[in-house]
Amino acid sequence: MTDPLPAESLIAAVDAGHSAQTRFLAEFVAIPSRRFAEGPAQDFIADALRARGYDVDDWRLDLADLEPLPGFGPIEVKGAGDFSGARSVVGTHRPRGPVKGRSLILQGHLDVVPEGPVEMWSTPPYTPEIRDGWMHGRGAGDMKAGTVAALFALDAIHAAGYEPAARVHFQSVIEEEATGLGALSTLQRGYRADLCVIPEPSNLSVNRAQIGVVWFKLRVRGRPTHVATAGEGSNAITAAFHLVEALQELEADWNARAAQDPVYGDVPHPLNLNVGKIAGGDWASSVPAWCDIDCRMGLLPGWSLEACKAEIVARIDAASRDHAFLSNNPPDVIWNGFQAEGYVLGADAQPGLDTLHAALRDVQGGDAPLPEHKMTALTDTRFYGLYYGIPAFCFGPHAQNIHGFDERVDLDSVARVTRVLALLIARWCGLNRLEG
Amino acid sequence: MTDPLPAESLIAAVDAGHSAQTRFLAEFVAIPSRRFAEGPAQDFIADALRARGYDVDDWRLDLADLEPLPGFGPIEVKGAGDFSGARSVVGTHRPRGPVKGRSLILQGHLDVVPEGPVEMWSTPPYTPEIRDGWMHGRGAGDMKAGTVAALFALDAIHAAGYEPAARVHFQSVIEEEATGLGALSTLQRGYRADLCVIPEPSNLSVNRAQIGVVWFKLRVRGRPTHVATAGEGSNAITAAFHLVEALQELEADWNARAAQDPVYGDVPHPLNLNVGKIAGGDWASSVPAWCDIDCRMGLLPGWSLEACKAEIVARIDAASRDHAFLSNNPPDVIWNGFQAEGYVLGADAQPGLDTLHAALRDVQGGDAPLPEHKMTALTDTRFYGLYYGIPAFCFGPHAQNIHGFDERVDLDSVARVTRVLALLIARWCGLNRLEG
Numbered sequence: 001m002t003d004p005l006p007a008e009s010l011i012a013a014v015d016a017g018h019s020a021q022t023r024f025l026a027e028f029v030a031i032p033s034r035r036f037a038e039g040p041a042q043d044f045i046a047d048a049l050r051a052r053g054y055d056v057d058d059w060r061l062d063l064a065d066l067e068p069l070p071g072f073g074p075i076e077v078k079g080a081g082d083f084s085g086a087r088s089v090v091g092t093h094r095p096r097g098p099v100k101g102r103s104l105i106l107q108g109h110l111d112v113v114p115e116g117p118v119e120m121w122s123t124p125p126y127t128p129e130i131r132d133g134w135m136h137g138r139g140a141g142d143m144k145a146g147t148v149a150a151l152f153a154l155d156a157i158h159a160a161g162y163e164p165a166a167r168v169h170f171q172s173v174i175e176e177e178a179t180g181l182g183a184l185s186t187l188q189r190g191y192r193a194d195l196c197v198i199p200e201p202s203n204l205s206v207n208r209a210q211i212g213v214v215w216f217k218l219r220v221r222g223r224p225t226h227v228a229t230a231g232e233g234s235n236a237i238t239a240a241f242h243l244v245e246a247l248q249e250l251e252a253d254w255n256a257r258a259a260q261d262p263v264y265g266d267v268p269h270p271l272n273l274n275v276g277k278i279a280g281g282d283w284a285s286s287v288p289a290w291c292d293i294d295c296r297m298g299l300l301p302g303w304s305l306e307a308c309k310a311e312i313v314a315r316i317d318a319a320s321r322d323h324a325f326l327s328n329n330p331p332d333v334i335w336n337g338f339q340a341e342g343y344v345l346g347a348d349a350q351p352g353l354d355t356l357h358a359a360l361r362d363v364q365g366g367d368a369p370l371p372e373h374k375m376t377a378l379t380d381t382r383f384y385g386l387y388y389g390i391p392a393f394c395f396g397p398h399a400q401n402i403h404g405f406d407e408r409v410d411l412d413s414v415a416r417v418t419r420v421l422a423l424l425i426a427r428w429c430g431l432n433r434l435e436g
Numbered sequence: 437m438t439d440p441l442p443a444e445s446l447i448a449a450v451d452a453g454h455s456a457q458t459r460f461l462a463e464f465v466a467i468p469s470r471r472f473a474e475g476p477a478q479d480f481i482a483d484a485l486r487a488r489g490y491d492v493d494d495w496r497l498d499l500a501d502l503e504p505l506p507g508f509g510p511i512e513v514k515g516a517g518d519f520s521g522a523r524s525v526v527g528t529h530r531p532r533g534p535v536k537g538r539s540l541i542l543q544g545h546l547d548v549v550p551e552g553p554v555e556m557w558s559t560p561p562y563t564p565e566i567r568d569g570w571m572h573g574r575g576a577g578d579m580k581a582g583t584v585a586a587l588f589a590l591d592a593i594h595a596a597g598y599e600p601a602a603r604v605h606f607q608s609v610i611e612e613e614a615t616g617l618g619a620l621s622t623l624q625r626g627y628r629a630d631l632c633v634i635p636e637p638s639n640l641s642v643n644r645a646q647i648g649v650v651w652f653k654l655r656v657r658g659r660p661t662h663v664a665t666a667g668e669g670s671n672a673i674t675a676a677f678h679l680v681e682a683l684q685e686l687e688a689d690w691n692a693r694a695a696q697d698p699v700y701g702d703v704p705h706p707l708n709l710n711v712g713k714i715a716g717g718d719w720a721s722s723v724p725a726w727c728d729i730d731c732r733m734g735l736l737p738g739w740s741l742e743a744c745k746a747e748i749v750a751r752i753d754a755a756s757r758d759h760a761f762l763s764n765n766p767p768d769v770i771w772n773g774f775q776a777e778g779y780v781l782g783a784d785a786q787p788g789l790d791t792l793h794a795a796l797r798d799v800q801g802g803d804a805p806l807p808e809h810k811m812t813a814l815t816d817t818r819f820y821g822l823y824y825g826i827p828a829f830c831f832g833p834h835a836q837n838i839h840g841f842d843e844r845v846d847l848d849s850v851a852r853v854t855r856v857l858a859l860l861i862a863r864w865c866g867l868n869r870l871e872g
Contacts, residue, residue: 102510114718116725120657215720221556239712241677268593275673275722284651284712284730284773285613286839289552310658337720339677403722405659434476 006190006431007362010422013156013274020146020414021152022135024048025414028144029128029137033110036082036173041110045172046089048151052158054091054170057248061086061185070187070387072212073179073215076336086174092388093154100165101430103193104206105178106154106421107169107183107380108147109176112139113205113403134400134408138415141409146199147172147196149397149414150338153421157431165430169193178215178337184382185386195352195428196384196392199417201399201409204360205371206353207262209344211270211301213378214309215337218316220245220280220291222329236327237280240291247295247317254299263344263374264300270376271298294336301342307336343382349391356395359423363416395420442596442867443798446858447501451594454851455586458571460484463849464580465564465573469546472518474610477546481608482525484587488594490527497522497621505624506823508614509651512772522610524621527584529590529604536601537866539629541826542590542857543619543816544583546628546722548575549839556841570836571607577835577845582635583608585833585850590855595868601866605629612816614773619816621833623824630822631788631864632828637800637835637845640796641807642789644829645699645780647706648735649775649814650745654679654715654752656727658765670761673716679767682755683709683731688747690735697736699780699810706812708742730772737778747769762806777819785827788864792831793861831856 008068028164033041042058049056066072075083115125115138124137135145150170157164173182173289185201200207220243223236264270266434273295280291299308313333320326357370384392400406400412468862469477478494485492499519502508513519551561551574559565564573571581586606592599605627609618637642655711656679658670700706709731716727735744749769756762781789793806820828836842 276720281713
């Protein structure tokens with residue numbers, strides 16, 4: 001930066017846009033962008049990017065392009081057409097004036113996790129409602145508010161009479177909640193930058209580290225009998241329970257191992273097994289012949305994904321060998337989503353973190369250290385940092401109940417994040433004053 | 437019986453009809469008469485009864501008529517219209533000649549349990565196939581072969597030149613596999629007789645006793661959290677597992693009690709808990725907020741249904757009190773199907789049993805005692821015997837894998853049962869020779 005940073009005018013421009021930003025967010029949250037149904041939400045973002053003059057790339061994902069890439073997670077589709085409409089949208093800013101700074105990717109995912117039984121929500125999940133300064137709705141926190149903050153941070157720079165003096169890719173992706181294939185597709189497509197910032201909800205803190213995650217389905221099948229002789233039969237549901245118990249032992253063992261980890265040693269129980277979904281049997285009075293359980297398990301950064309998967313399979317095999325039914329009907333373990341390694345920020349992230357820290361001080365004053373945390377979940381940052389040499393971290397607003405009922409985001413935190421992102425962009429990319 | 441019994445000509449007439457009977461059975465098995473979709477199968481039987489000249493009563497069930505009656509089991513319907521097409525069909529024979537014998541109900545149910553994953557069948561479940569003398573198909577054994585045997589036993593009497601010399605109700609019912617409301621509806625409608633015989637698959641043996649059964653759904657609901665903090669959250673699926681463990685303890689306790697029972701003391705493990713169906717959660721990486729488990733539990737004859745249900749609820753309550761999540765989110769226990777007491781044949785059944793025994797000797801010769809057994813499942817006989825003073829028992833062909841894959845019925849046993857039923861009808865009702 002050779003020019004002095006117009007911090008006050010950028011902050012003023014962000015604040016001037018706050019009401020419009022909140023209305024835009026509400027419109028975005030109202031679109032139920034569940035998996036395999038993200039199309040209208042991607043249209044919403046693509047339209048917004050086009051209206052702002054970005055160079056918009058809007059393409060369909062092709063699994064054949066992605067499968068060879070590191071970090072690929074398999075898609076389990078119910079119908080052949082489920083994934084055929086999957087799209088990524090990238091709006092690119094290339095400076096009209098001289099390139100003075102470093103390039104930047106700002107990425108948001110718009111896929112949301114299922115809302116669950118609607119009756120457990122205080123207000124309907126896709127009817128965003130503001131109460132006590134919080135906007136409620138599925139995806140409001142995770143992570144539509146962050147995506148919109150990035151978009152309006154860029155708007156504020158323009159409204160203040162500037163443009164980023166380096167390339168900026170505003171990337172809207174899907175599949176963050178299941179495989180990460182949306183983020184991976186932007187890298188496959190060739191988008192690169194010197195830094196990637198993802199405004200996932202983080203309560204204005206940076207994720208120094210994140211865990212890896214694998215998804216798998218336990219598929220139990222066996223021959224049932226009449227319920228009158230259930231004792232002779234093979235109950236696929238209770239057999240599946242037996243496998244879950246074996247995985248709970250694995251979870252305990254892995255967390256004991258994690259207590260010795262240099263990064264995660266101070267995080268209590270960082271690795272969580274989640275038995276997230278179950279379906280089995282057809283009839284109360286028929287011994288069930290089938291049961292499927294969808295599981296999620298965490299692993300630490302630096303742990304080999306392949307070794308962890310082999311350990312999961314070994315535990316399932318051992319639990320099956322000592323079980324009358326499973327020993328004759330070994331279950332399948334199907335890897336059907338995240339195949340994600342953990343990720344810890346390296347030294348190459350320091351310039352980006354320093355810039356974020358400076359932007360945070362621009363907005364909040366003081367000289368507190370940059371707040372940071374270690375996540376017990378994962379984000380799309382891993383693809384950038386692990387496989388493409390692009391340092392990537394998250395910094396976003398304050399949200400609650402993500403993946404739960406009454407998910408909500410603190411709108412005041414959204415305003416603060418938007419200010420910080422505007423300053424981060426200005427500091428990282430530099431600014432060109434726009435000619436009237 | 438004043439006339440000598442024309443046993444040989446009746447048996448010859450049965451055997452002459454065997455090929456037609458097998459073809460008729462295959463057509464019947466080919467109709468997938470699953471719950472709430474029994475209409476075409478009832479049409480098939482009603483048409484067959486009309487073609488034979490029976491007086492056919494074909495009516496829709498009205499739950500309001502049935503709810504006040506003893507033994508009623510609640511219907512859990514997914515859609516409001518599920519039960520609206522439920523029908524019973526009764527074809528009545530009233531003798532043209534003098535009434536000389538005792539009246540008889542012959543009843544079959546045509547509802548079948550779900551076939552489960554089709555790929556686990558050797559041949560498609562509704563494409564009946566005969567291999568090595570067995571007809572394979574869902575419902576072939578339970579109990580379409582028995583129903584058809586009764587129909588063709590009556591046909592053989594006519595083909596031999598006779599009619600039953602007493603009233604015979606041929607009753608085709610539904611819901612035997614879930615509530616018994618079809619059988620109950622015939623009693624509500626007013627059908628009565630001196631004996632009821634149900635040709636359920638029994639390998640030519642009589643069920644001296646049958647257990648009671650209750651169905652219930654455990655409905656677990658609770659607030660989930662992000663999977664990153666699954667430890668804090670409340671996993672409805674694993675909470676449901678905890679409840680199943682409590683029910684397994686109840687099952688063990690009840691079977692210990694059953695070992696002292698005067699009727700069932702010699703039957704190993706007569707009372708089976710079946711966890712028949714489970715569904716919970718929406719997403720591998722969301723802590724599940726809900727889980728439903730459909731259970732079936734047996735109870736002994738003479739045990740109070742209400743006391744058993746209270747004991748189930750007490751066990752669920754106790755298991756919930758010691759569980760962090762369930763104590764704050766007590767599960768619901770929903771009684772949603774069988775509410776059936778056990779039934780043991782009384783002295784009033786002896787004339788019917790003696791007649792069956794005589795018919796069996798007519799067909800098979802010898803002087804072996806009437807084969808009998810104690811069931812660890814239930815049949816519709818309970819409604820007749822317990823609540824309407826009509827002795828009722830089952831006697832039917834040899835079937836395997838009922839409620840399982842590759843269900844099948846031994847066609848030779850079907851032929852033998854048809855002969856015995858023809859002789860049973862002749863002996864119980866008496867015969868009038870038909871005028872040419």
